[in-house]
Amino acid sequence: MSILTELKRRFEDALRSWAAEARDLLEMIRPSQEERFGDYQANLAMPLGKRLGRPPREIAAELAARLDVSDMAEPPEIAGPGFINFRLRTDWLAEQLTRAAADPRLGVPLVSSPRTYVIDYSAPNVAKPMHVGHIRSTVIGDALCRMLRFMGCRVISDNHIGDWGVQFGMILYGYKHFLDPEAYRRQPVQELARLYRLVRLLMDYQEAKAKLAEGRLQARIAELQSHFPQPLSAGSGQSNPAQSSKTSLSGKEAPVARAMKKELAELIEEQAELEKKTAQVEQSAELARLAAEHPNLESRVLAETAKLHAGDPENRRLWQEFLPHCLAELDRIYQRLGVQFDWTLGESFYHDRLAGLVEELLARGLARISDGAVCIFLDGFDTPMIIRKQDGAFLYATTDLATLQYRMETWRPDAILYVVDHRQSLHFQQLFAVARLLGYRDVELQHISFGTVLGEDGRPFKTREGDLVGLESLLDEAVTRALKIVSENDDAKPDGPELSSEQRAEIAERVGIGAVKYADLSQNRTSDYVFSYPKMLALSGNTSAYMQYAYARVRSIFRKGGVEPESLRNSGAPILLTTPPERDLGLALLRFGETLELALQDYRPNLLTAYLYDLANRYSAFFEQCPVLKAQPDSLRTSRLLLCDLTARTIQKGLELLGIEVVERM
Ligand code: ARG
Numbered sequence: 001m002s003i004l005t006e007l008k009r010r011f012e013d014a015l016r017s018w019a020a021e022a023r024d025l026l027e028m029i030r031p032s033q034e035e036r037f038g039d040y041q042a043n044l045a046m047p048l049g050k051r052l053g054r055p056p057r058e059i060a061a062e063l064a065a066r067l068d069v070s071d072m073a074e075p076p077e078i079a080g081p082g083f084i085n086f087r088l089r090t091d092w093l094a095e096q097l098t099r100a101a102a103d104p105r106l107g108v109p110l111v112s113s114p115r116t117y118v119i120d121y122s123a124p125n126v127a128k129p130m131h132v133g134h135i136r137s138t139v140i141g142d143a144l145c146r147m148l149r150f151m152g153c154r155v156i157s158d159n160h161i162g163d164w165g166v167q168f169g170m171i172l173y174g175y176k177h178f179l180d181p182e183a184y185r186r187q188p189v190q191e192l193a194r195l196y197r198l199v200r201l202l203m204d205y206q207e208a209k210a211k212l213a214e215g216r217l218q219a220r221i222a223e224l225q226s227h228f229p230q231p232l233s234a235g236s237g238q239s240n241p242a243q244s245s246k247t248s249l250s251g252k253e254a255p256v257a258r259a260m261k262k263e264l265a266e267l268i269e270e271q272a273e274l275e276k277k278t279a280q281v282e283q284s285a286e287l288a289r290l291a292a293e294h295p296n297l298e299s300r301v302l303a304e305t306a307k308l309h310a311g312d313p314e315n316r317r318l319w320q321e322f323l324p325h326c327l328a329e330l331d332r333i334y335q336r337l338g339v340q341f342d343w344t345l346g347e348s349f350y351h352d353r354l355a356g357l358v359e360e361l362l363a364r365g366l367a368r369i370s371d372g373a374v375c376i377f378l379d380g381f382d383t384p385m386i387i388r389k390q391d392g393a394f395l396y397a398t399t400d401l402a403t404l405q406y407r408m409e410t411w412r413p414d415a416i417l418y419v420v421d422h423r424q425s426l427h428f429q430q431l432f433a434v435a436r437l438l439g440y441r442d443v444e445l446q447h448i449s450f451g452t453v454l455g456e457d458g459r460p461f462k463t464r465e466g467d468l469v470g471l472e473s474l475l476d477e478a479v480t481r482a483l484k485i486v487s488e489n490d491d492a493k494p495d496g497p498e499l500s501s502e503q504r505a506e507i508a509e510r511v512g513i514g515a516v517k518y519a520d521l522s523q524n525r526t527s528d529y530v531f532s533y534p535k536m537l538a539l540s541g542n543t544s545a546y547m548q549y550a551y552a553r554v555r556s557i558f559r560k561g562g563v564e565p566e567s568l569r570n571s572g573a574p575i576l577l578t579t580p581p582e583r584d585l586g587l588a589l590l591r592f593g594e595t596l597e598l599a600l601q602d603y604r605p606n607l608l609t610a611y612l613y614d615l616a617n618r619y620s621a622f623f624e625q626c627p628v629l630k631a632q633p634d635s636l637r638t639s640r641l642l643l644c645d646l647t648a649r650t651i652q653k654g655l656e657l658l659g660i661e662v663v664e665r666m
Pocket of ligand 1: 120123124125160161162400403418420
């Protein structure tokens with residue numbers, strides 16, 4: 001039972017004679033933000049009044065009179081300009097809860113018309129180690145899959161890995177020139193990763209060197225510098241307002257000066273980066289020698305990539321040899337994260353379709369040749385989408401078009417979700433525009449965009465060497481810290497520690513990984529967030545550790561009371577809501593289903609984390625004010641135990657839908 005859906009259904013009946021298309025009006029029925037407005041609030045009398053040219057209060061009163069909700073709510077109240085406020089009947093709530101408690105789905109209904117979703121997430125470029133940037137797509141995508149499946153939708157998860165790009169050109173080049181055969185035999189993945197890093201380092205070096213030699217950057221810096229009496233230093237840009245305000249005359253600088261200062265700070269920073277990159281190589285005689293012996297590395301690497309794409313037998317054979325190692329490495333991390341995919345159809349899978357697709361688009365007149373490249377010009381975009389370069393190479397966009405076509409033909413989805421960071425938003429806007437041109441009109445295409453993970457300094461989360469933090473080391477660190485917390489918590493128990501060291505380790509793995517996932521999912525996905533171990537592992541506040549702890553505490557009541565929750569659930573005993581904290585908790589428990597619906601409307605898992613946090617807080621208030629094991633008479637004790645059990649199951653299910661495991665003890 002979803003209260004919200006039920007209310008909407010009743011309104012739909014009442015609205016029938018006034019509005020044929022009531023969906024947008026029904027969206028205006030919402031849980032109330034404040035207690036004094038009741039449990040739910042309908043704000044639709046205002047727009048409806050406008051539409052009908054009648055006073056909203058009058059409309060509200062008429063609607064309230066027509067509405068048949070007497071079984072579930074007290075008579076609705078009209079407030080302000082025409083709000084309709086509902087307070088649910090406590091006996092009705094208790095009845096719904098009794099049903100939910102006996103239901104394996106916790107009272108959450110399946111969607112009435114299940115859709116088919118393809119979800120494209122994680123999608124790392126393989127052959128380079130996964131880093132912190134991959135956490136968001138992986139974790140958000142996985143949560144959406146789980147939530148949609150739970151609601152009864154058909155979900156096809158597809159990991160569109162980058163297994164065909166320049167990084168393979170880099171490894172191919174590295175393999176041919178820098179391989180340590182013994183290391184490759186022993187630990188192929190590590191050796192391939194080393195080769196990737198080495199070639200990357202040398203390429204970055206040459207690029208930095210060239211840029212510095214050009215001198216344009218330095219010239220622009222000098223020019224900007226001449227406008228300001230006090231020299232600026234790296235890091236005095238926008239990201240550090242405290243420092244930059246010191247050099248400004250007042251808070252109200254002219255916008256031009258501010259823009260110049262910002263540019264200057266960014267350029268200084270860029271220069272420092274470039275210098276760091278060149279120093280890194282030049283400080284090592286060995287690296288400097290390699291850089292000198294392999295000039296123009298980038299074009300050599302591109303040549304290896306092109307050979308791979310053109311079917312060169314040696315490069316194909318090596319690619320075939322490398323790929324399984326890369327995939328095994330990925331799988332190891334996915335296993336640890338508890339993430340699975342139905343399909344892993346990477347970029348290479350589509351290679352043979354690209355030439356035909358480009359020809360088809362040319363033949364249909366959707367694409368045309370411009371400056372030797374094949375382009376799709378789109379209304380409303382400054383730049384065309386290029387699908388074949390002058391030199392005949394295909395692009396990321398070409399592959400994505402082929403992928404879209406394949407998915408439409410193979411799975412006939414109602415929706416395709418691309419969980420990819422916000423920097424690719426233009427790409428997806430263009431991709432979706434082309435999809436419409438291709439005739440895919442009815443499918444919902446969504447870029448589930450997300451922000452950047454920042455370090456404590458407010459910049460992208462990097463290691464001291466300047467690389468993005470590796471995903472694996474990040475998980476290890478979280479688990480190590482979790483172990484410390486779990487151990488300290490256990491040692492401090494009044495009756496002495498309860499957990500063996502194996503138990504502690506297992507709990508730490510769940511708590512540590514859960515913390516990383518939850519910290520990510522609890523953010524509004526479009527914002528950046530700061531990665532902080534202490535915050536994400538805190539035992540209080542909106543963290544997974546707090547939720548896991550709440551769960552374990554509820555479960556301990558059953559152990560303490562020697563009560564078997566299973567038999568309790570099947571007993572058919574009623575839930576009674578005798579006090580306000582019981583009612584508050586009960587209402588929250590019944591809102592699980594509508595929370596999932598709302599979270600899926602915008603694909604925002606953070607609505608689910610916020611719900612769980614609220615639920616845990618209501619549970620705390622209930623537990624403080626209402627004795628459970630000591631409650632009398634027996635029917636009240638049973639009812640309260642049922643509330644505890646339903647709370648634990650809701651937390652467990654909610655975390656499960658976020659890809660997080662609970663622990664029985666902590
Ligand atoms: N491999 C890409 C990257 O790391 C992400 C792919 C996302 N999916 C897609 N269909 N484009 O940037």
